[in-house]
Amino acid sequence: MLVDIIIFFLGFALVLYCLLGGADFGAGILELLVGKHNWKLVDRAISPIWEANHVWLVLVVVILFMGFPSVYSTITQYLHIPIILLLVGIILRGTAFTYRHYDARKDVSSKAYDWVFRLSSLVSAFFIGVIVGASILGRISLEPETFYEGFVRPWFNLFSASVGLFTMFLFSFLAAVYSMGESRMKPEKQLLSRIARWLTIAVVLSGAAVFLIGEMSNLYLLSRFIYSPIAIAAVILTAIILPFLWRSLSAGRGLQSRLLAASEMVLVLVAWFEVQSPVVVAISNSSNLTFGETAAPEATLWQLVIALFVGSLIILPSLFYLMRVFKGNQIT
Amino acid sequence: MEDLLYARLQMAVSLGFHIIFACIGMAMPFLMAVAEYRWIKTGKIVYRDLAKAWSKGVAIFFATGAVSGTVLSLELGLLWPTFMEHAGPIFGMPFSWEGTAFFVEAIALGFFLYGWDKLNKWVHWTSGLLVGVSGVASGIFVLAANAWMNSPEGFDWVNGQAINVDPVAAMFNDAWFSQALHMTIAAFVATGFAVAGLHAFLLLRNRDSIFHRKAMKIALTIGAIAALLQPLSGDYSAKDMAERQPAKLAAMESHFKTERYADLYIGGIPDQQNREVNYGIQIPGLLSFLAHGSFDAKVTGLEEFPEEEWPPVLITHIAFQVMVFCSIIMALVGLLYLILNWRWKERINRRWFLWLVGLMTPLGFIAVEAGWTVTEVGRQPWIIYGIMKTEDALTNMPGLEYPFYLFTGLYLFLSIILIWLMKRQITTLEEKYESV
């Protein structure tokens, strides 16, 4: 029960990280895609809440190490290399974005910020996916005999890469939909709407590739999938929403597209969670780590729940207020 | 063994980098709040310009602090998974509250940075103050975690497992209050003197600038008061430590023999083999007094501990001396400033005084880094004092020198860019603000 509440918060934080932080990453990738126009899309879409967006990731990490410590320590130990690459990406994009915005002079240096920001957004999004993929794939070995087996094989494979690719497309899709909504100029809006539709296709195809490569890697996602009514329902809903999203994008309806895209995102995460649960980290030749078995002592879980409840009461209204005050306003 | 060394170095570099931005994030909002308050009260545009100019710098530093903090939250697991696996459920509680503080800080910062023209003046001012309050709160929370490593409480350690975990008792451990107090004041000392020093240098170039004069005044007043309080809080920390971690105290004072009327060494190079201190100035009995409040108190020496449980004596001792040395100088300069400001205001703008303040720029941050070296190196070889050795907490990932070089290189690179960015902020001040 206590564990379920914490899983709920974990999922909630993850969803918000993907919806808000993911769109930040996506905005960088999107700037790459529309590179020749050199638009600062991300500035417009996210500036006032930028500072808060990445805290969701910190929250996910804290919930993991306080509530499910061996999940945290197993991931950090055996996925050391992709986590480092993710962190390098996070450092570079966070700083490049802010420095670009606040640099007192706008000169050639802003070109450098642009490129660092864009490339590191791409790299970070990719490695978030790789880390998630590697956690499900089940090639982590708790008693590795070689460096390769312990620290490379778990994540250096086609399946993790496909999840990485999927994440990249998903995040840039979100960013495209968001910035289309923000966009005030017609040609820009049209281009973004077109890109958003292409990215919708890319998300669907790369999602299918994840399943396919999973089957090839002996990770039988499909068979787990058909036993989970919730996952099936989520995917059916995703499919139903898709044509509406498409129409809304073609018509350039900002708010509607955003809501539909965000629901798609949530549904994807729900389906993924259902397919994967109760396993959090799959381990080769040994028992998988589940939320239930790795949970911290009850006294700790209680404190975590209290902190999360009180925190939500403070954070959610103020975040909402922040967005309301600044919604759609251009930044000076 | 090599890997352990690199992991420790990487931790030291990452935390040493992060703490600079943490200090700025805790103290700077209050400096801005003073400036903005003056603006609202007096209507003088120079104060508004000052608060705005400072806020640009704060935004840049905040982002750097945020990414380096995010890195830390994963780095603890990358390097010390065994530690985190056991410690996470025990000392995680302050981190879970810190999360809320971070959110409040980031949200308030959003209002502050983007709301200059959109919010009511007092609402805007309050949002700035909230950035500072939540910054200090997050610092105090995270210190509970560090203090727990020095003073582990709230669990029973049986056969290498923690049972009867009580996170509340762990959070309210013995070391928390003294460390949180000392660190919070340190943030104001370091930021106050660094900002004052910078504006003093700018005043030397442009002696009539009211902008820089007001800036130096606000920063130096706060820094001076904090610097005068800091030795008191440091003394309290030392007394606390003498009870809790006598080995650390002995190492930082290079005190080898357990004795009454123990002498205090000022300076000096400890010789670990012969268990003596060379070249130091010796003050009879003072250590007993400082550590326990009376000259005949017995001070535990390093000889009470097996040699493999000694912290690195030389590093701890030197770091402590550096912190105290910086502290005394800053306290004296701070006192001088308060006296001049009381009776001889015109002398504040003299060349010699501006030079003196300018030279203080790095001192507070040097003291912070040195103080942390005392705390962290002085805890060795323990990662959780008396419970878990640092070497037993290390990841089994080999080749840790590469991540160490990578992060060190990255942070060096960021430091260079930051200095360059600040230079650009400063050189464009005159174009942007008339009052400069």
Ligand code: HDD
């Ligand atoms: C501006 C910075 C600054 C200044 C002026 C001082 N300190 Fe300090 N000191 C720190 C900044 C600092 C710190 C922020 O770096 C530490 C590291 C851990 C902590 O809580 O504060 C610290 C730790 C620290 C510790 C170790 C605490 C522990 O491990 O539990 C002691 C005993 C002292 N200090 C004592 C002093 C004394 C006697 C000072 C003056 C005479 C002094 N400090 C000035």
Ligand code: HEM
């Ligand atoms: C909540 C705050 C902090 C936590 C949880 C923390 C945790 C740790 C951990 C886990 C280690 C590695 C194990 C060890 O060497 O014992 C370490 C080492 C170290 N940390 Fe901290 N630390 C904190 C704050 C700081 C700060 C702010 C600084 C410096 C500015 C710092 C400086 C160091 C140094 C120098 C070492 C290396 C010590 C050595 O190995 O000799 N720490 N810290």
Ligand code: HEM
């Ligand atoms: C004693 C040492 C520490 C102090 C005093 C401290 C204090 C602070 C402060 C004041 C901030 C606000 C950001 C800013 O103003 O730039 C911050 C940011 C952050 N710190 Fe630390 N911190 C310490 C150590 C740590 C450690 C050990 C961790 C990781 C486990 C950590 C994680 C973070 C994170 C994730 C952020 C970013 C939060 C945000 O985005 O607002 N800090 N820290």
